[in-house]
Amino acid sequence: MIIKDVICPFCGCLCDDLAVEVENNKVIDVKHACKIGAAKIRGHNRIEAPMMRESKTDEFREVSYDEAINEAAKIFVNSKRPLMYGWASGLCEMMKKGVLLAEEVGGILDNTASVCHGPSALGVQEKGIPTGTLGQFANRADVVIFWGCNPVQAHPRHMSRYSVFAKGFFTNRGRKDRKIVVVDVRKTDTAEMADEYVQVNPGEDYKLLAAFRAAVADKADVIPDTVAGVSKEKIVELAAAMKGAKYGIVYFGMGVTQTRCKYKNIDIAVSLTTDLNAYTKFSIIPMRGHYNVTGAGQVFAWETGYVNGIDMSRGAPYYNPGETCSNDMLMREELDSAFVIGGDAGAHFPAQSIAQMAKIPVIQVDPFHNPTTEMANIVIPVKVSGVELAGTAYRMDSVCLRMRKLVDVDFPSDEEVLDKILAKVKEIKGVS
Amino acid sequence: MSELLIKNAVVYDPINKVNGEKMDIAVKDGKIVDSIGNGADVIDAAGRLVYPGGVDAHTHIAGSKVNIGRIMRPDDSRLNNKPRTKITRPYTGYTVPNVYAMGYGYAEMGYTTAFEAAIPIMKARHTHEEFEEIPIIDKGGLTLFSSNWMVMDAIREDDLDRVAAYVAWGLEASRGWGVKIVNPGGGEAWGFGKNVAGLDDPVPNFEVTPRQIIRYLAEANEKLNLPHSIHLHCNNLGKPGNYTTTLETFDICKDIKPKRDRQAVHLTHIQFNAWGGNHWGDMESKGDVIAKYMNKNDHLTIDMGQLVFGSATTMTADGPVQYANAKLLKARWANGDVELEDASGVTPLSYHPESYIHGIMWAIGLELALLTEDPWKVLMTTDHPNGGPYVNYPDVVALLMSKKKREEAMAKIADLTFERTSIATIDRELDWYDIAIKTRAAHSKILGMVEYGKGHLGVGADADIAIYDLKPDETDATVEHEKVKAALRKAAYTIKGGEIVVKDGEITATPMGRTYWVKSTAPSDAHDRMMADLKLKFKNYYSVNFANYMVQDEYVHNPVIEECGYA
Numbered sequence: 001m002i003i004k005d006v007i008c009p010f011c012g013c014l015c016d017d018l019a020v021e022v023e024n025n026k027v028i029d030v031k032h033a034c035k036i037g038a039a040k041i042r043g044h045n046r047i048e049a050p051m052m053r054e055s056k057t058d059e060f061r062e063v064s065y066d067e068a069i070n071e072a073a074k075i076f077v078n079s080k081r082p083l084m085y086g087w088a089s090g091l092c093e094m095m096k097k098g099v100l101l102a103e104e105v106g107g108i109l110d111n112t113a114s115v116c117h118g119p120s121a122l123g124v125q126e127k128g129i130p131t132g133t134l135g136q137f138a139n140r141a142d143v144v145i146f147w148g149c150n151p152v153q154a155h156p157r158h159m160s161r162y163s164v165f166a167k168g169f170f171t172n173r174g175r176k177d178r179k180i181v182v183v184d185v186r187k188t189d190t191a192e193m194a195d196e197y198v199q200v201n202p203g204e205d206y207k208l209l210a211a212f213r214a215a216v217a218d219k220a221d222v223i224p225d226t227v228a229g230v231s232k233e234k235i236v237e238l239a240a241a242m243k244g245a246k247y248g249i250v251y252f253g254m255g256v257t258q259t260r261c262k263y264k265n266i267d268i269a270v271s272l273t274t275d276l277n278a279y280t281k282f283s284i285i286p287m288r289g290h291y292n293v294t295g296a297g298q299v300f301a302w303e304t305g306y307v308n309g310i311d312m313s314r315g316a317p318y319y320n321p322g323e324t325c326s327n328d329m330l331m332r333e334e335l336d337s338a339f340v341i342g343g344d345a346g347a348h349f350p351a352q353s354i355a356q357m358a359k360i361p362v363i364q365v366d367p368f369h370n371p372t373t374e375m376a377n378i379v380i381p382v383k384v385s386g387v388e389l390a391g392t393a394y395r396m397d398s399v400c401l402r403m404r405k406l407v408d409v410d411f412p413s414d415e416e417v418l419d420k421i422l423a424k425v426k427e428i429k430g431v432s
Numbered sequence: 433m434s435e436l437l438i439k440n441a442v443v444y445d446p447i448n449k450v451n452g453e454k455m456d457i458a459v460k461d462g463k464i465v466d467s468i469g470n471g472a473d474v475i476d477a478a479g480r481l482v483y484p485g486g487v488d489a490h491t492h493i494a495g496s497k498v499n500i501g502r503i504m505r506p507d508d509s510r511l512n513n514k515p516r517t518k519i520t521r522p523y524t525g526y527t528v529p530n531v532y533a534m535g536y537g538y539a540e541m542g543y544t545t546a547f548e549a550a551i552p553i554m555k556a557r558h559t560h561e562e563f564e565e566i567p568i569i570d571k572g573g574l575t576l577f578s579s580n581w582m583v584m585d586a587i588r589e590d591d592l593d594r595v596a597a598y599v600a601w602g603l604e605a606s607r608g609w610g611v612k613i614v615n616p617g618g619g620e621a622w623g624f625g626k627n628v629a630g631l632d633d634p635v636p637n638f639e640v641t642p643r644q645i646i647r648y649l650a651e652a653n654e655k656l657n658l659p660h661s662i663h664l665h666c667n668n669l670g671k672p673g674n675y676t677t678t679l680e681t682f683d684i685c686k687d688i689k690p691k692r693d694r695q696a697v698h699l700t701h702i703q704f705n706a707w708g709g710n711h712w713g714d715m716e717s718k719g720d721v722i723a724k725y726m727n728k729n730d731h732l733t734i735d736m737g738q739l740v741f742g743s744a745t746t747m748t749a750d751g752p753v754q755y756a757n758a759k760l761l762k763a764r765w766a767n768g769d770v771e772l773e774d775a776s777g778v779t780p781l782s783y784h785p786e787s788y789i790h791g792i793m794w795a796i797g798l799e800l801a802l803l804t805e806d807p808w809k810v811l812m813t814t815d816h817p818n819g820g821p822y823v824n825y826p827d828v829v830a831l832l833m834s835k836k837k838r839e840e841a842m843a844k845i846a847d848l849t850f851e852r853t854s855i856a857t858i859d860r861e862l863d864w865y866d867i868a869i870k871t872r873a874a875h876s877k878i879l880g881m882v883e884y885g886k887g888h889l890g891v892g893a894d895a896d897i898a899i900y901d902l903k904p905d906e907t908d909a910t911v912e913h914e915k916v917k918a919a920l921r922k923a924a925y926t927i928k929g930g931e932i933v934v935k936d937g938e939i940t941a942t943p944m945g946r947t948y949w950v951k952s953t954a955p956s957d958a959h960d961r962m963m964a965d966l967k968l969k970f971k972n973y974y975s976v977n978f979a980n981y982m983v984q985d986e987y988v989h990n991p992v993i994e995e996c997g998y999a
Contacts, residue, residue, distance in 0.1 A: 005979035016980045092561065103516050124504055124766070128758070128779070132769030133554065135975030139771060140623060162975060169973050170637075246624060274765055277755060281625035283769065301502040302494075302531045302562050305509025305524035315515025316522040319506055392561065398496055400557040401980055402987075432518075 007403045009089070009386025010037040011155050012288030012396030013162070025407050027387070034156035040387075041406070045369045047381035056358060056375055065412065065420075068380050072339070072363045073424035075378070076105045079337040079361075081313070085326050086343025087300075088112040088290030089366075090414050091391030091403065095299040097418040098341065104425055106313040108335070110326045111296040112289075112343040113308050119257040120286045121297065121307045122321060123266025130273050131285045134161070134397045139168030140281075143245035145181045147269065148205065148255020149287045152189035158287070163251060164193075170246070179241060183208070184255060196238065203260035204228030208235070209268040215239030216275050248282040257286070288396035290343070291386070295394035330356040339363045341414060346371030365414055382414040389413050434930055435460050435472035438897065441482035442904050444868040447877065447888035451865045452904055454479065459895040462930040466891055475925060475932075479903045483868050485544030485896030485928065486825075487875035487887045490663075490700050490735050491816040493534050493571070494548050494562035496555045497747040500766045501528040501778050501817070505745060508780070520939050521567075527745040527780070527817040535567035536939050537823050542898025542923035545886050545945075547879060548573035549612060549663070549700065549815075550749050552770045553580075554976070556606035560987040563947055568933050570886070570896075572879070572948035574663050575608030576749055577649055579619030581772045581973075582966060584638040587648045593958030594965070596652035600952040600997070601962065603658075605982040607949040607991070609879070610660035611653050614749035615667050616645035619775035622751040628667060631680055642667050643684060650688045650697060656952040657691045657996045659880025663698045670753045672709040675718035678702065679725060686731050691999070698878055701737025701815035703797040709852075716852035717792050719799030726804040733878050734804075735811035738797035738828050739790060740820025741783045747818065751775025772973055783820065785841075791849030793819075794841075799853060801832055801870065802860045811878065812870040826920035829871070830913040832862045837913035861910050884948065884992065895930040898923050946990040953997035 006018035010033075020041060021029035030038040050068035051060035076082055084107040087095050102109040113121060123129075137144075144163055151158040159165055167174040182191040183198045183205070191197040200208050208228040215223060216239045223232045242248055250273055256265040269284060276282035288294050297307040304310050304317035309325035311318040322328055326345070329335050330353035337360050338345065345357065347370060357375055364376040367384045383389040386403035388411070394400050412420075426432070436459040443450050443457065458468045492498055502509060505528055512533065514523035523533035538546055551559045551573040563571045577583050577599060586594040599611060617628045617635035628635060631643040650662045666681045668674040681699065688696035699705075706722045709715040726734065746757060751767055754777025758765030761781055768776040783790040797819065804810045812829065816822035830837050835858075842849075842856060850856045862870070876887025885894035902919035909916050922937025933941045954962075970978040985991075 005977045007980060016977050096565070103522065121503065125506055126764070128504055128764035128766040129500075130755075130765060130767035132767070133771045133975060135771030135973065136623065136769040138975055139973055167972075274758070277625060278759075281623070283767070297503065298499055298558070301499050302565065304522070305502055305528075305530045306506055307503055312522075316513040317509070317524055319509070392557070394558075398500075398558070399554060399976065400561065401976065402557070402984055 003404065003406055006406065007386060007401055008033050008037040008041070009291045009403060010040045011291055012294060013155050013158050014291055014393060014395040014401055015157050015161060016401060020406050022406055027406060036156065043384065046367060047369050047379060050381065051379045053377055056377065060379065065380070068378050069417065069420045070424055072378050072380065073421050073428060075337050075361045075363060076421065076425050077428045081329070081335045082107045083110065083326055083329065083335045083338040084108060085110050085338060085345055086112060086341040087296040088293035088343050090292060090342035091385045091389065091393060092292070092295045092299050093391045094342065094415040094418060095296055096303065097415050099300065099303045101418055101422045102312045104422060108324060108329060109300065109310040109312060111300065111308045112293055113297060114325045114327065115348050116254060116289055116293065117257055117286045118308055118321065118325065119263035120266045122263035123270055126267045127270040127274065129270055129284060130277060131283050131397065133399055134395070137249045137283065138162045138166040138171070140170050140247035141249040142171065142177055143179050143242060143248040145183065145250045146190055147183045147250055147252040149251055149253025150188040150190045151287065154289070155287055181238065198230055198234065198238070201229035205256050205259065205265050206261040206268055209265065209272055211235050212239055213268065213272050213275055216243060216272065242276055242282070243279040245280050245282070248276060248280065250284040251287050252284065253287045285397060292393035294396055294398055295392065298394050298398065327353045335360060337361045340372045341365040344370045344372050346375055365417055380417055381411055382417055383409055383411045385414070435468045436475065436930055437468060437472045438475045438477050438482065438899065440479055441477040441899070442479055443482045443889065444864050445484060445889045446865060446869045446873040447882060448890045457482065457889060457897065459930045462895050463885070464889050464891055464893045464895050475899065477899050479905060480924060481864065481900040481902050481904050483542060483898045484872050484887050484889050485898055485926065486542050487872045487881065488543060488546040488813065488822065489811055489875040489879050490549045490813045491546050491822055492549055492747050493546055494566060495551060495559035496768060497550065497776055497778055498528060498562070500768065501745045501747055504764055504766055504778065505780055508743070508745065519942060527743055527821045531562055531565040532567060535569050539568040539926050539928065539933050539939060540922055540937055541825060541920060542900065542926050543569065544896035544926065544928045545570040547571070547609065550614065551575045551606050551608050552774050552776070553602050553606040554770050554773055556608070556983050557987055560607060560947070560983055564987070564989050567942040568928055568945060570945040570948065572609035574610045574612035575603055575606045576612050576614060576774045577602060578613045578616045578645065578749065579774050581969060583645065583649065584620070584635060584640045585965065587640045587644050588638065591961065592648055592651055592655070593954055594962045595648045596655045597954035597958040597962035599649070599652050600656055600954050601966070603950050603952060607947065607983045607988050609948050609950055610658060611649055611662045613646060613649055613662055614665040615669065615753070616642040618667060618752055619749060622775040623769060627752040630667060630677055646681065646684050650685050654688060654691045655998055656954065657999060658950060658952060659692065659994055659996070661690060661695050661697050663700060665700050665748070665750060666705045669704045669750055670756065672707045672711055672715040675706050675708055675721060678705040678722065682725055682729070682732055686729070688731065692880060694878060694880060695733040696731040699732060699734045701813065701818065702734040702800055703737040703739065703793060703819065706796050706800065712789060715789060715792060717796045717799060717854065719796040720803055720854050723800055723803030726809050733809050733811070734800065735813040736797040736801050737813060737815040737819050739783055739793040740814055740824040740827065741785050741790070741794070742820065743782050744820050745778065745780045745817045747778040749774050749776045751777045754779050757781065771975060772969060785845045788846040788848035788852065791845040792852050794845065795849055795853035795855035798831060798838070798855055799858065802858050807862070807866040807869040808874045808877070810870065811874055825871070826917040829867055829920055830917045833867065833909040833916060834911065834913040835859060835861055836911060864904050895927055897927040899925040944989060946992050947988050948992045948994070949988065950994045950996065955998055
């Protein structure tokens with residue numbers, strides 16, 4: 001059987017044109033997907049059964065789901081400051097349940113944006129975000145800027161579906177109708193195929209963005225001969241190209257969010273984009289990684305008012321980035337347990353945070369073995385959402401789609417596991 | 433089999449022409465009934481004010497615009513926080529409350545139904561995701577067709593039935609209740625940073641005019657026999673001098689024959705479209721001119737879009753107006769283009785009484801409501817949260833009922849306001865019957881929700897009832913406006929579907945409401961022509977596949993479906 005129009009549960013592109021061949025309840029072929037997406041749908045490194053261990057240096061022993069869930073609930077009940085991190089590789093239904101559990105245990109709810117596009121959220125809080133749906137850019141954009149991102153490696157079908165080769169109503173020659181500019185510290189594979197590669201000095205994106213703002217405002221006289229390693233001449237030339245666009249779009253990635261100046265880079269990139277709207281139409285959009293990290297921000301925002309770093313210990317949500325995000329709290333050694341679901345703290349947190357996580361009980365809910373597993377005390381395997389479970393995800397442009405189920409498995413869903421932990425927590429606390 | 437008797441109620445139920453009558457109301461299984469047995473629970477209203485549950489026909493409560501408002505405004509989410517209780521989830525936010533506060537806030541004021549005013553079809557799933565989480569109130573939404581390529585292409589080919597077929601499909605795809613039109617054609621022009629200047633300014637690349645978009649959609653609306661009329665946000669919103677466009681727009685639907693007992697067109701938040709003058713310096717009110725038109729014509733209804741001083745988060749599918757706002761005010765600006773369909777923007781701002789521009793806007797909303805004689809023609813709204821958050825409705829009611837209250841407010845407003853508006857000369861004070869019309873009965877009638885038991889307390893209606901801690905016989909609303917405001921802000925009881933959801937202003941239960949949507953049909957040949965075009969648009973231009981586009985049943989909870997179509 002071939003299932004068509006499958007939505008890929010890998011990256012924020014949510015490509016929705018996959019054809020997956022299933023035989024005897026097994027995926028045997030994945031068509032149209034990129035290599036990474038296909039690999040995820042085919043499956044790998046699966047955790048087969050719930051596991052527990054007292055000490056993180058012990059070997060895991062297999063346990064029943066009930067035992068693992070009961071122990072997880074006990075850890076929550078005995079924690080004063082439980083971290084609840086991840087929420088990006090999962091469906092919105094799971095996230096809603098997570099917020100409920102966080103309210104019950106007074107947890108710190110934080111998603112992977114914290115170490116990824118969290119600074120973008122801060123930039124949006126400062127300046128807003130002129131943006132749109134990916135199809136808008138495909139149909140209209142003739143000037144395309146990739147800043148600090150490398151879709152060839154990280155979002156492999158982005159260029160063919162949305163940004164570079166896609167043919168649209170006003171861009172019916174696709175690549176030929178577009179000027180592609182890549183700003184990056186190194187000549188990435190994306191830069192290799194651009195019309196213009198602008199090599200910016202590491203950590204100096206803010207300076208370059210400021211120079212572009214000056215050039216766009218016709219104030220090139222204040223620009224030094226070189227800024228951030230880029231010649232004034234090139235800056236003025238590119239600013240003119242931006243202003244001359246029919247529709248311009250800036251795609252940006254962690255090259256600007258997680259380097260020097262962090263959210264200030266996004267603040268000024270949004271300002272540049274807004275400035276350009278005095279001359280033409282310009283938009284900007286973050287290249288989101290996990291397929292539903294956008295959904296995590298959306299769900300948390302409508303349920304709590306905030307996108308991440310949400311401290312529920314007061315009963316009402318409290319948010320103060322710099323104080324209430326995972327790494328702020330880990331580095332203050334304030335947390336006494338960590339629950340990691342749909343994200344991988346072990347792979348992405350700084351060493352100082354990991355050292356703290358090694359000292360506290362860690363519960364992992366995930367289909368796959370990953371570095372977080374190495375520091376977990378309890379591991380609860382679940383269904384692979386979007387392959388074994390249907391539900392909701394938000395594309396990087398906040399377009400909401402319903403992921404399909406392709407095969408049936410006996411694993412519980414992450415939502416079911418959360419539900420059981422919540423029920424057990426209430427039972428232990430004696431609340432109805 | 434729950435039964436409830438509300439005794440000694442002073443009832444205002446304009447749809448059933450009940451005007452302050454002292455009576456009992458019987459409730460059984462969630463509906464109003466003639467009488468019930470002796471075993472029923474009893475609430476003694478003791479002469480207090482009883483209204484049908486409030487209905488809000490135009491508010492922005494859910495979806496991508498509201499949520500980008502939350503994401504942009506952690507400053508707003510810090511306001512009005514309330515920790516969770518055994519019954520309620522936490523409250524956050526003032527202009528962009530979280531989903532829980534959204535539902536609780538309405539219920540606390542005695543409102544039981546609210547309609548989201550703008551659903552982009554492509555993002556409708558998101559709207560329904562939030563609907564699912566908004567407790568207590570019943571919901572519906574209006575679907576955007578203003579700058580849609582399918583609509584414009586069919587109009588250019590003069591194929592009205594194809595327009596209707598697409599409207600039917602779009603309503604089903606988005607699970608919407610009615611046709612919303614925002615700055616017709618302007619959203620497409622905004623795709624390249626432009627706007628349309630007026631009703632006859634052709635939409636770039638599509639060669640249709642805003643006038644045609646309105647006209648065809650109004651006719652398609654009646655062909656499909658939809659419960660609501662078209663719901664229109666005029667061109668040129670937010671520009672001094674725009675009242676001429678507004679008056680011209682009013683005339684477009686003058687000869688449209690509604691298939692149902694309702695208006696031919698509803699024009700929304702007209703406060704923002706009743707501006708005279710040529711620029712910000714000489715801006716003045718034309719609220720009186722608009723009201724004069726309203727008094728002479730019966731084919732249209734409007735809502736106030738009343739301004740409330742303080743913080744607001746403006747959000748609209750009118751993309752260019754939000755860019756203009758943000759630029760003028762140097763404010764944060766979120767824009768949200770939607771491929772092939774529409775635009776949108778969100779900008780936080782604050783209204784100040786010291787500003788004569790804001791003073792004039794404040795006055796215009798009141799002029800519209802007070803100078804239009806027939807209360808059924810002008811709904812009370814703030815276009816939440818554009819003019820201000822809905823939690824301020826009690827304040828707006830107090831302004832409408834009390835000249836004294838208005839004079840107290842005017843004392844703090846920039847003097848120039850009173851040279852440029854007629855508000856200081858208006859003596860009219862609305863009564864409890866008028867307010868019942870403007871806050872529930874007319875909303876229900878205009879939406880086509882009367883037959884669904886909304887906005888009234890006749891036998892068979894939904895037992896959605898508000899009891900306010902105020903005795904109309906003993907309270908002079910023209911003087912005791914603080915008391916009026918306090919009573920309306922926190923209902924003594926809100927009853928939703930026969931269940932007490934609020935007592936003494938506090939939430940007591942959080943049942944989930946319904947979602948109303950319309951499934952309509954056009955002739956099959958028109959449907960086939962439309963589908964052929966639609967499939968091409970998906971193949972060539974949409975970034976989502978056709979098979980993944982329509983909102984699935986999983987997202988519509990407690991659905992109530994109106995089925996209608998060509999006669």
